[in-house]
Amino acid sequence: MASSSELNRLTIAEASDRLRRREISAVELTRACLDRIAAVDSRLNAFITVTEKEALEQARAADHRLSSGQAPALCGIPLGIKDIYCTSGVRTTCASKILETFVPPFDATTIAKLRAEGAVFVGKTNMDEFAMGSSTENSAFGPTMNPHDLTRVAGGSSGGSAAAVAADECLASLGTDTGGSIREPASFCGVVGIKPTYSRVSRYGVIAYASSLDQVGPFAKTVRDAAILLRALAGADPRDSTCSARPVPDYERALTAEVKGLRIGVPREYFVEGMQPEVESSVRAALKQYESMGAKTVEISLPHSSYAIACYYIVATAEASANLARYDGVRYGLRAAAEDNIELNEKTREQGFGAEVKRRIMLGTFALSAGYYDAYYLKAMKVRTLIRRDFEQAFQKCDVIVTPVAPTTAFRLGEKMSDPLTMYLSDIFTISVNLAGLPGLAMPCGYDGNNLPIGMQIIGPQFSEDAILRAGDAFERSGAVTLRRPAL
Amino acid sequence: MSHDAYEAVIGLEVHTHLLTRSKLFCGCSTEFGRGPNENVCPVCMGMPGVLPVLNRHAVELAVRTGIAANCEIAPRSIFDRKSYFYPDLPKNYQISQYETPICKGGYIELPGDGAARRVRLVRIHIEEDAGKNIHEANSSLVDFNRSGVPLVEIVSEPDIRSAEEAGAYLRELRDILRYIGASDGRMEEGSFRCDVNVSVRKKGASEYGVKTEIKNLNSFRFVEKAIEHEVARQIEVLESGGKVAQETHLWDPDREETRPMRSKEFANDYRYFPEPDLPPLVVPPEMIDAIRSSMPELPAARRARYARDYGLSAYEVGVLTAEKDTADYFEAVLPGLKNARTAANWVMTEVLRVSNESGKPIAQAAPPASEVRALLKMVEDQQISLNAAKTAFAAMCKSGKSADATVAELGLAQVSDEGAIAAACDKVIAAEAGKVAEYRGGRDKLFGFFVGQVMKAMGGKANPKVINEILKKKLAG
Numbered sequence: 001m002a003s004s005s006e007l008n009r010l011t012i013a014e015a016s017d018r019l020r021r022r023e024i025s026a027v028e029l030t031r032a033c034l035d036r037i038a039a040v041d042s043r044l045n046a047f048i049t050v051t052e053k054e055a056l057e058q059a060r061a062a063d064h065r066l067s068s069g070q071a072p073a074l075c076g077i078p079l080g081i082k083d084i085y086c087t088s089g090v091r092t093t094c095a096s097k098i099l100e101t102f103v104p105p106f107d108a109t110t111i112a113k114l115r116a117e118g119a120v121f122v123g124k125t126n127m128d129e130f131a132m133g134s135s136t137e138n139s140a141f142g143p144t145m146n147p148h149d150l151t152r153v154a155g156g157s158s159g160g161s162a163a164a165v166a167a168d169e170c171l172a173s174l175g176t177d178t179g180g181s182i183r184e185p186a187s188f189c190g191v192v193g194i195k196p197t198y199s200r201v202s203r204y205g206v207i208a209y210a211s212s213l214d215q216v217g218p219f220a221k222t223v224r225d226a227a228i229l230l231r232a233l234a235g236a237d238p239r240d241s242t243c244s245a246r247p248v249p250d251y252e253r254a255l256t257a258e259v260k261g262l263r264i265g266v267p268r269e270y271f272v273e274g275m276q277p278e279v280e281s282s283v284r285a286a287l288k289q290y291e292s293m294g295a296k297t298v299e300i301s302l303p304h305s306s307y308a309i310a311c312y313y314i315v316a317t318a319e320a321s322a323n324l325a326r327y328d329g330v331r332y333g334l335r336a337a338a339e340d341n342i343e344l345n346e347k348t349r350e351q352g353f354g355a356e357v358k359r360r361i362m363l364g365t366f367a368l369s370a371g372y373y374d375a376y377y378l379k380a381m382k383v384r385t386l387i388r389r390d391f392e393q394a395f396q397k398c399d400v401i402v403t404p405v406a407p408t409t410a411f412r413l414g415e416k417m418s419d420p421l422t423m424y425l426s427d428i429f430t431i432s433v434n435l436a437g438l439p440g441l442a443m444p445c446g447y448d449g450n451n452l453p454i455g456m457q458i459i460g461p462q463f464s465e466d467a468i469l470r471a472g473d474a475f476e477r478s479g480a481v482t483l484r485r486p487a488l
Numbered sequence: 489m490s491h492d493a494y495e496a497v498i499g500l501e502v503h504t505h506l507l508t509r510s511k512l513f514c515g516c517s518t519e520f521g522r523g524p525n526e527n528v529c530p531v532c533m534g535m536p537g538v539l540p541v542l543n544r545h546a547v548e549l550a551v552r553t554g555i556a557a558n559c560e561i562a563p564r565s566i567f568d569r570k571s572y573f574y575p576d577l578p579k580n581y582q583i584s585q586y587e588t589p590i591c592k593g594g595y596i597e598l599p600g601d602g603a604a605r606r607v608r609l610v611r612i613h614i615e616e617d618a619g620k621n622i623h624e625a626n627s628s629l630v631d632f633n634r635s636g637v638p639l640v641e642i643v644s645e646p647d648i649r650s651a652e653e654a655g656a657y658l659r660e661l662r663d664i665l666r667y668i669g670a671s672d673g674r675m676e677e678g679s680f681r682c683d684v685n686v687s688v689r690k691k692g693a694s695e696y697g698v699k700t701e702i703k704n705l706n707s708f709r710f711v712e713k714a715i716e717h718e719v720a721r722q723i724e725v726l727e728s729g730g731k732v733a734q735e736t737h738l739w740d741p742d743r744e745e746t747r748p749m750r751s752k753e754f755a756n757d758y759r760y761f762p763e764p765d766l767p768p769l770v771v772p773p774e775m776i777d778a779i780r781s782s783m784p785e786l787p788a789a790r791r792a793r794y795a796r797d798y799g800l801s802a803y804e805v806g807v808l809t810a811e812k813d814t815a816d817y818f819e820a821v822l823p824g825l826k827n828a829r830t831a832a833n834w835v836m837t838e839v840l841r842v843s844n845e846s847g848k849p850i851a852q853a854a855p856p857a858s859e860v861r862a863l864l865k866m867v868e869d870q871q872i873s874l875n876a877a878k879t880a881f882a883a884m885c886k887s888g889k890s891a892d893a894t895v896a897e898l899g900l901a902q903v904s905d906e907g908a909i910a911a912a913c914d915k916v917i918a919a920e921a922g923k924v925a926e927y928r929g930g931r932d933k934l935f936g937f938f939v940g941q942v943m944k945a946m947g948g949k950a951n952p953k954v955i956n957e958i959l960k961k962k963l964a965g
């Protein structure tokens with residue numbers, strides 16, 4: 001049994017069980033997480049805002065519900081929330097200077113759902129500004145360090161949420177994934193992360209980067225915890241017309257560990273020259289493990305994969321250029337001193353946005369401009385259809401697809417900041433999944449020579465979250481990989 | 489004058505608010521006249537993370553508008569983002585429809601004598617309105633109450649050839665929108681606005697001239713004035729050997745002239761692209777059928793029917809059908825009356841007068857149509873005089889009492905009892921022996937005097953027709 005100072009190391013499943021049996025209280029559990037944050041976060045910078053007072057209040061309310069004997073699964077569970085989710089009364093910065101003082105008057109739908117479950121929010125986690133980045137270095141509040149090696153990045157854009165879970169600052173957390181922003185940091189930090197099918201989870205109140213690609217999802221220490229959290233997040237929302245009304249399966253109950261006969265597709269385009277050899281060997285070893293458990297592997301092809309990054313950077317930036325137009329200094333957030341409305345706009349945005357955000361707004365504005373729309377945006381939409389079809393055809397031969405999450409393990413801070421194009425390649429294996437709107441799970445499958453976690457990605461057809469969680473859980477339970485706690 | 493050698497080519501873009509209770513993409517009220525920023529929420533304020541949810545009623549009203557304007561209704565259309573920076577536009581993009589509007593084609597038939605004039609439409613699409621900037625001495629304020637209010641934009645082909653015709657088109661369009669309940673058509677409240685595209689060309693030319701756009705027109709009179717002014721200006725430019733510049737003008741209502749906008753005020757590349765936050769708008773055939781079958785009679789059809797069935801003049805038809813309320817009221821008065829004109833005259837004079845004087849709609853200002861019908865029936869049956877009916881009507885407007893009760897209470901019923909009238913006649917003849925002798929001697933003109941005396945004796949309530957008959961007989965001796 002973990003000592004009270006180690007309560008923060010529990011999984012959701014374990015903590016929920018012990019809370020229910022009143023062996024521990026939500027306040028003790030929350031206190032343990034807050035203490036851990038106080039002890040290590042100055043080195044990690046995983047949190048932009050720590051909401052100690054609110055968290056303890058929520059914990060007390062959770063204890064009250066728990067003692068009444070009727071508490072939902074997440075009651076009393078301390079979570080970290082990416083600072084892209086609007087949280088009523090708690091500042092929501094999106095890691096941008098332009099929203100440094102923004103306090104939303106409303107909750108995102110997912111936040112409201114978790115609140116209703118009695119979850120505890122310990123704070124708002126760091127990220128790349130407006131979710132634009134793959135390393136959490138593009139944050140107006142400084143980068144997040146990787147708990148496994150403080151000289152390396154945590155991945156991005158949801159780097160704070162991944163690092164916070166890896167460092168046991170909270171039991172689980174929420175991220176968002178537009179091109180890999182959950183899966184890549186999960187991989188770099190050695191935790192589980194799932195990007196659900198586009199439309200599976202409401203986006204209402206989640207600050208938009210690229211609306212047709214953004215999707216909400218959890219980080220957790222185990223696949224089971226991810227399933228428990230996703231079950232609470234998913235489902236129809238009258239405030240989000242793109243959100244699916246399909247019933248939500250019980251993802252936890254789907255975890256049968258049964259993979260006999262599962263057909264695993266292995267795309268030849270995803271094992272490319274130049275990738276870190278340990279990443280390839282680790283994923284190949286995981287595939288062997290699956291075969292030993294009765295699954296079959298089949299080689300498949302996703303022929304349009306090489307166009308994914310180009311396609312993504314047109315679609316995503318085009319949408320972003322409109323989504324970020326609202327930050328003009330008129331109604332909320334930063335307001336620069338100015339003589340007239342045009343100057344107000346220009347100065348506020350000049351001072352408020354970081355370099356990468358400006359770069360992407362300009363890219364997107366260009367792609368949509370008169371005379372260029374057909375050559376860029378329209379063509380990108382056609383490529384997107386081809387990428388979606390690639391997956392549809394592949395899923396006629398297999399049930400899930402297994403790939404590496406990223407070509408390398410966590411890189412060094414500053415290593416790729418001067419070269420955006422190299423940085424963009426970090427998402428080469430994750431971006432297609434967003435373009436096709438599919439669910440993708442990232443989970444640890446090994447470590448490299450520097451003790452850095454290696455991530456495996458399991459991709460499924462639309463709305464097959466239960467299947468990819470089952471496959472991930474089976475691998476996790478096989479014991480093929482022993483997880484290493486970061487030595488902080 | 490060389491002006492006669494030119495013709496104007498005019499196309500209109502009308503923006504009109506749809507009469508929904510809530511806004512296009514959020515639940516906020518659309519009520520006009522509330523305090524600044526009272527009808528707002530995170531969605532229509534463009535807060536970070538918010539998403540639009542389409543108001544189905546707005547879609548129904550847009551389809552209704554399309555059907556009334558003879559358009560083709562698109563079974564599937566999409567919303568687009570139209571990007572431009574302006575402080576009253578909270579997201580700095582407007583959700584509109586660009587390549588696939590909900591209604592395509594169609595036409596409006598202009599009223600008038602002779603062959604019907606058709607103005608063809610290009611399209612009708614749905615979009616959201618912006619807020620309103622309020623400029624003060626040292627600052628500007630923004631009221632977002634109007635932000636997100638549903639609009640349709642109705643775009644005509646350049647089929648209009650004069651300011652007068654533009655006015656006729658706008659009035660007809662407004663009447664149609666009011667008839668179908670899509671819009672209140674109030675230009676002065678900004679719920680019905682018009683942009684004008686004008687060019688001129690030599691008569692008989694097949695090419696269009698260079699056009700200018702005039703914005704900021706918020707009354708029918710201004711639209712007509714602005715077109716007249718702009719047509720004259722363009723002809724002058726051409727006649728003096730110049731070229732018309734393609735530019736946008738603002739109408740200055742104080743100086744009654746147009747002036748070009750600064751290029752910064754309108755030079756925009758709107759960067760349209762499909763709105764990713766809204767699924768395609770699907771209008772199922774059953775919805776179109778249901779709306780089609782619930783369409784009221786439109787103004788043109790009603791005008792034709794009134795002229796044909798009631799023999800009313802074009803002027804009378806115009807007055808009665810200008811507002812759907814008036815026409816509906818008129819038709820509710822009609823049943824059981826012998827003469828439609830009686831009802832028509834009554835509605836045009838008495839009913840519209842009380843409505844205008846009180847500034848209230850007919851339903852509130854005038855008694856129920858059934859009571860007016862009862863009153864007019866009494867006139868037709870000679871139970872009361874026309875003057876008595878007017879007195880009764882005025883009283884009914886105030887008291888809300890029935891026609892029967894009012895006529896009885898005010899003692900307005902005419903006496904047609906021949907015995908009583910004959911007795912009164914006898915009295916007058918006895919009292920006025922001298923005049924009777926004169927009359928019998930040939931002074932026919934005195935007949936009116938006797939009628940007056942009898943009426944006076946009867947307290948003004950006798951049926952004049954009966955008095956006439958009886959007096960004639962008795963005086964004939």
Ligand SMILES: [Zn+2]
Pocket residue numbers: 511514515516527528529530531532533636
């Ligand atoms: Zn609203």
